[in-house]
Amino acid sequence: MRGPNLSLEGSSFGPRTIPAWREAVAPFWDVEIRKEDTPDFRGRSEVYHLGNAIIGLTAASGLRNERSRGLIARMGVDHVAAQIRTEGRATIAITGREAPVAPGDVSLLDLAQPLSMRSTGYRAVTVIIPRALFPDRGARLGEAHGTVLCAATPFGTLVGDHLRSLAANVPHFSPAEARAAAQATAILLAAAARMTTGSDAVERPLQRAPVFLAIRSYIDAEIGSADLGVEHLCRRFGVSRSGLYRLFAPLGGVLEYVRRRRLARAYRDLAEGDGRAARVSEIAFRYGYGSPASFTTAFRAEFGLSPVDVKAGARVEGVAASRPAPADPATGDWDGFYEWVLTLDA
Numbered sequence: 001m002r003g004p005n006l007s008l009e010g011s012s013f014g015p016r017t018i019p020a021w022r023e024a025v026a027p028f029w030d031v032e033i034r035k036e037d038t039p040d041f042r043g044r045s046e047v048y049h050l051g052n053a054i055i056g057l058t059a060a061s062g063l064r065n066e067r068s069r070g071l072i073a074r075m076g077v078d079h080v081a082a083q084i085r086t087e088g089r090a091t092i093a094i095t096g097r098e099a100p101v102a103p104g105d106v107s108l109l110d111l112a113q114p115l116s117m118r119s120t121g122y123r124a125v126t127v128i129i130p131r132a133l134f135p136d137r138g139a140r141l142g143e144a145h146g147t148v149l150c151a152a153t154p155f156g157t158l159v160g161d162h163l164r165s166l167a168a169n170v171p172h173f174s175p176a177e178a179r180a181a182a183q184a185t186a187i188l189l190a191a192a193a194r195m196t197t198g199s200d201a202v203e204r205p206l207q208r209a210p211v212f213l214a215i216r217s218y219i220d221a222e223i224g225s226a227d228l229g230v231e232h233l234c235r236r237f238g239v240s241r242s243g244l245y246r247l248f249a250p251l252g253g254v255l256e257y258v259r260r261r262r263l264a265r266a267y268r269d270l271a272e273g274d275g276r277a278a279r280v281s282e283i284a285f286r287y288g289y290g291s292p293a294s295f296t297t298a299f300r301a302e303f304g305l306s307p308v309d310v311k312a313g314a315r316v317e318g319v320a321a322s323r324p325a326p327a328d329p330a331t332g333d334w335d336g337f338y339e340w341v342l343t344l345d346a
Contacts, residue, residue: 017041017042017043018031018033018038018041018043020043021041021043021045021060024043024045024047024337025045025065027077027337027341028065028067028077028081028111028128028341029065029066029067029071030065030066030067030068030071031063031064031065031066032063032064032065032066033061033062033063033064034062037061037062037063040061041060041061041063042059042060042061043058043059043060043061044058044059044060045057045058045059046058047337048170048171048178049340050170050173050178050179050181050182051175051178051179051182052129052130052133052179052182052183052344053127053128053129053130053133053182053185053186053344054127054128054340054341054344055125055126055127055128055166055167055170056124056125056126056127056128057123057124057125057167058122058123058124058125058126059087059122059123059124060119060121060122061121062119062120062121063119064116064117064118064119065116065117065118065119066116067111067113067114067115067116068114069114072111072112072113072114077111077341078110078111078112078131078213079111079128079129079130079131079341079344080108080109080110080111080128080129080130080131080134080141080142080189081107081108081109081110081111081126081127081128081129082106082107082108082109082126082127082129082159082163082185082189083106083107083109083124083125083126083127084104084105084106084107084124084125084159084160084163084164085101085102085103085104085105085107085122085123085124086103086104086123086124086125086164087103087121087122087123088103088119088120088121088122088123088124089101089102089103089119089120089122090107090117090118090119090120090122091117091118092107092115092116092117092146092148093115093116093117093118094113094114094115094116094145094146095114097146099146099148100148101117101148102150102151103151104151104156104157104160105148105149105150105151105156105160106148106149106151106156106159106160106163106192107146107147107148107149108141108144108145108146108147108148108149108189108192108193108196109145109146110141110142110144110145111128112142112213113142113145115145115146125163125164125166125167127163127166127182127185128341128344129182129185129186129189129344130344132220133182133183133186134186134187134189134190135186135187135190140190140193140194140196141189141190141193143193144192144193144196147193147196149192149196155192155195158188159188159189159192162185162188163185166181166185169181211237211239211247212247212248214237215233215237215239215244215247216257218233218236218237219233219257219258219261220261223258223261223262223265223287224262224265224286224287224288226288228258229255230244230254230255233254251339259298260302262287262288263287263298263299263302263303265287266283266284266286266287266295266299266307267299267303267310269283269286270283270307270310270311271310271311280292280295280296280307280308280311283295283307284296284307295307296308
């Protein structure tokens with residue numbers, strides 16, 4: 001795929017592999033590895049950005065993944081995940097209740113809610129999708145948190161085969177195909193959630209999303225408003241200026257986050273239906289720019305091409321894929337991966 005991807009190679013064993021693995025999964029999990037397993041630990045991950053979703057192909061030795069309320073609040077990730085274990089077994093635990101996961105089973109996970117997962121050595125395919133991509137914004141998937149679709153059932157087989165096919169083909173997708181594949185996956189998972197009776201789901205109390213998630217959702221809903229300043233957000237959510245700055249520090253600050261979300265929405269308007277009807281100047285004023293020239297300068301700096309190019313239907317990589325890929329974790333770090341996760345755009 002001509003979009004960014006990250007690789008964590010599994011050619012080395014033991015303690016030196018563990019910090020890289022923790023960094024690779026940091027937006028999603030706190031990792032616990034038994035002391036006796038440390039010398040032989042091995043982990044490998046290949047991650048692809050689809051523009052509006054992320055897919056990860058992972059393999060690792062036995063470990064325990066924990067997604068606590070503290071991690072949810074700290075990392076601010078509230079997407080929906082589906083994972084198929086192609087090899088190995090796991091046990092999902094939510095509020096004291098457990099559900100087994102066998103090879104071929106598919107787990108549905110709401111990343112705004114706590115859980116833990118204890119695994120044997122395994123291989124898995126995981127897709128991460130923002131709520132906005134689902135027909136119902138993932139509401140039913142929130143209710144289905146912890147549900148396991150058994151590979152022995154016809155519908156479980158259907159979903160599992162889809163995820164396997166997605167993993168097999170993702171390296172070859174064009175950007176447009178990647179986004180379409182993510183949309184199709186969201187529709188299938190929403191259907192899976194609707195068909196779930198609840199008998200396979202682990203019972204748990206629904207957790208309220210932390211304030212960071214609420215602020216981000218509000219910004220996206222009001223992205224065209226001229227009132228998305230620091231003072232307005234502080235009043236709206238009852239947080240201090242310093243508190244707001246701390247929440248958005250990993251994204252370069254709250255104003256930078258708003259700026260980039262406006263540019264992302266402008267890109268989508270230009271590339272899709274709105275772009276056919278609206279002029280570049282209208283898009284510029286819609287998202288707070290005083291002139292088409294200043295908008296074009298900011299747009300080109302963000303995406304490497306002009307609004308006119310997008311409006312004309314130039315073949316480009318897409319919003320998220322137009323940004324430079326983060327460094328290989330073998331030589332650098334995965335800081336860019338956290339930004340991928342936080343700024344997924346439906």
